[in-house]
Amino acid sequence: MLKKLFLTTTALVMLGVGSAAADGKVLKYTHYQPGREDQPKHAAALAFETCVEKATSNSIDVQIFxxxxxxxxxxxxxxxxxxxLELAVVHDGGISSVYRPFDVFALPYIFPDHETAYKVLDGDFGKEFGDAMLAETGIRLLAYADNGIRHFTNSKHPIKTPDDMKGLKMRVQPAPVFISLMESLGASPSAIDWAELPAALAQGTVDGQENGVTNIMAGSLYQSQKYASLDGHVYSLHAYLMSDAFYQGLADAEKRAVDTCVVEARTIHRDMTRAQDLSAEKVLTEVGMEVYVPTADEIAAFRSVAQPVVEKQLEESVGAEWVAKLKEATASAQGAQ
Structure with missing residues (x-):
C-alpha cells in the first residue's frame, strides 16, 4: 500500500517527522517519474513497498515519494x-555527479540489445562496478534497471546522418560525457536538469534533446518536439541506490527482504521500459511525432564519428580500466549468446 504523505517541506520528510512507524524502520524511497501505475519507476516502487512490508511483517515502513x-x-x-534518505532510483547522469565512473555506461552504441546489457549488468562486471561505488561513496547499488534506449529528438528537421546534428542546440544531462557526445556530432550541448527540460524545449531555449521513449512520454516532450530519430545511441540506466548505513542497520532477514524485493522491482521496471523501447516508433508516431528509423549503415556512421571521441573522454575522466572492462564484458556477453 502506498502511503500518501504530503508534507510541507523536504526537511520534514528527510528528518522522518510524522512517521507512521515510530517503533520500526522507515524507508523513504524517491524516484523521478510521475506517481502513476503506468510509469515503470512507480509501478516498481509499489511492488517493492508491498513485497518488503509483507516479507518483514511491517518492520520496515516503505514511504514512496x-x-x-x-x-x-x-x-x-x-x-x-x-x-x-534510504532509497533512491536515480538516472545515470545524476549518479555520475557523485560517482564519475558511472559515465562509462554512456559509451555510445556499446550495447546492441537488451539481452547483452542485462548479461553485463547482472554479471561480474556489474557486481565489481557496484562494489567499487560502495567503497568510494557509501552508497549501495542494489540493482540496475532501464532508463530507456536514448534517441535524438528536435523541433527543426529529421536526423538521418551525423551532419544533421550540426548546429542544433541540444539539451544534455549534466554530465561531461553527454557534452562530448553532442560536440562530436557538431551539435551545441546545454546541460539542463530534467525538471526544467519541458519548459526549455517549449520556450526554444534548446532545439532538441535525447531520451528514451519512456521519458519522452512521461515529460510530454512530444508536445514541442516534432522529429525523432531512433538511433539508440546510449543504453540509459536507472540504478536502485540505498544508503549503506541504513542497509547495515537492518536485521539479516530484513536485508534478505530488501535484496529479494529489489529484484522484483527491477524486473517490473525493466519489462515496462523495454516494452516501450521496442514499440517506440508506434508510440511516438501516435502522439504526432515524425519518426525516422536509421539503417544499420547509418547507425554505423554515427558510431564511427561519436564513439572514438567519447571513449577518449571517458578514458581521461573515469579511467581506461573501466572502459576496457566494459568493452570486454560486452564482447563476452555477445559471444555467449
Whole structure:
C-alpha cells in the first residue's frame, strides 16, 4: 500500500517527522517519474513497498515519494551518503555527479540489445562496478534497471546522418560525457536538469534533446518536439541506490527482504521500459511525432564519428580500466549468446 504523505517541506520528510512507524524502520524511497501505475519507476516502487512490508511483517515502513518530491538527483544522492534518505532510483547522469565512473555506461552504441546489457549488468562486471561505488561513496547499488534506449529528438528537421546534428542546440544531462557526445556530432550541448527540460524545449531555449521513449512520454516532450530519430545511441540506466548505513542497520532477514524485493522491482521496471523501447516508433508516431528509423549503415556512421571521441573522454575522466572492462564484458556477453 502506498502511503500518501504530503508534507510541507523536504526537511520534514528527510528528518522522518510524522512517521507512521515510530517503533520500526522507515524507508523513504524517491524516484523521478510521475506517481502513476503506468510509469515503470512507480509501478516498481509499489511492488517493492508491498513485497518488503509483507516479507518483514511491517518492520520496515516503505514511504514512496515520486516525481522528485524530495529534491533533484544531486540532493537525493547526498541524502543517501549522509543517511538522511534510504532509497533512491536515480538516472545515470545524476549518479555520475557523485560517482564519475558511472559515465562509462554512456559509451555510445556499446550495447546492441537488451539481452547483452542485462548479461553485463547482472554479471561480474556489474557486481565489481557496484562494489567499487560502495567503497568510494557509501552508497549501495542494489540493482540496475532501464532508463530507456536514448534517441535524438528536435523541433527543426529529421536526423538521418551525423551532419544533421550540426548546429542544433541540444539539451544534455549534466554530465561531461553527454557534452562530448553532442560536440562530436557538431551539435551545441546545454546541460539542463530534467525538471526544467519541458519548459526549455517549449520556450526554444534548446532545439532538441535525447531520451528514451519512456521519458519522452512521461515529460510530454512530444508536445514541442516534432522529429525523432531512433538511433539508440546510449543504453540509459536507472540504478536502485540505498544508503549503506541504513542497509547495515537492518536485521539479516530484513536485508534478505530488501535484496529479494529489489529484484522484483527491477524486473517490473525493466519489462515496462523495454516494452516501450521496442514499440517506440508506434508510440511516438501516435502522439504526432515524425519518426525516422536509421539503417544499420547509418547507425554505423554515427558510431564511427561519436564513439572514438567519447571513449577518449571517458578514458581521461573515469579511467581506461573501466572502459576496457566494459568493452570486454560486452564482447563476452555477445559471444555467449
Amino acid at each position: 515520486p516525481a522528485g518530491q524530495l529534491g533533484n538527483a544531486t540532493s537525493a544522492l547526498e541524502g543517501l551518503k549522509l543517511g538522511s
